[in-house]
Amino acid sequence: MIRIQRGRIDVKAVVDSVRRDDAGAIAVFLGTVRADPDVEALDYEVYTPMAIRTLTDLVDRAKAKFGVLGMSIVHRVGRVSVGGDSVAIACAAVHRAEAFAACAWAMEEVKRIVPIWKRESGPRTRRTPRRRSGARRKAREARA
C-alpha cells in the first residue's frame, strides 16, 4: 500500500496490508504532529504523482536492501492537527532486526527524497513551507 491521502490514516489497515504468514515481525512507525509553541496543525503539500513514484521506488529499494517481505507507506496531504498521524510506515520481515532497520531507513528516505512540504499553522504562525535547519531540529529533539 502506497498512498497519499487527505483523510486520517487507518493504521490497522496499513499494518494489515503487510501481514503475511512468512513474516515474524511487523515494525510500524507513525509520524505525528507535535504541539510546538504556536503550532496547531501542519499543512502538507505534495507533488503527488512524483511522490507515488519515489515511494514505490523506495519500497523496492527497501526490499532489495533489507530483504523485507512487505512495506506500506501512507502520507497525509492537507491539514493535520496536533496529535494526528501525518505518516505511517509498516514493514514486515522474517525477523525483527530487518523490520526495524528497514522502517527507520524508509522514514529517513521519505524525509530526504519524497516531494512533500509542510507548513506550520497556528495563531501567530503563517510560515512558508521550509526545511527545518539542523540546529533548530536538534533543539526541538532535545526538548522532546
Place this chain on the structure above:
Amino acid sequence: MRVQVKLFASYREIVGADQLAWTLRDGATLGALVDAVLDAYPRLRGHRDTMFLAVNRAYAQPDVALRDGDEVALLPPVSGGLG
C-alpha cells in the same frame, strides 16, 4: 518547444502560480530553463543552491536535454514526515 514548469511550496508563492508554460529553443537543457525562469522571477535566485529539479516526475540534473511536452518541476528542499 514548450514545457510545463510546476512550482511548489515557497516557489509557488514567490511566482504566484503553481504552473508556468514555457517556450524555449529545441535541445535546451534543464539548466537553461532554470536560468530563464530565475531571470523572470529574480526572487527565486536566492533559492538556486537548494533547489531540486525533476523532469517527468523523476529527479534530474541540469545538463539533461529537455523535450517538447516535458513536465519540469522546481522543488524546494523536501520536508515531509513527522513534525
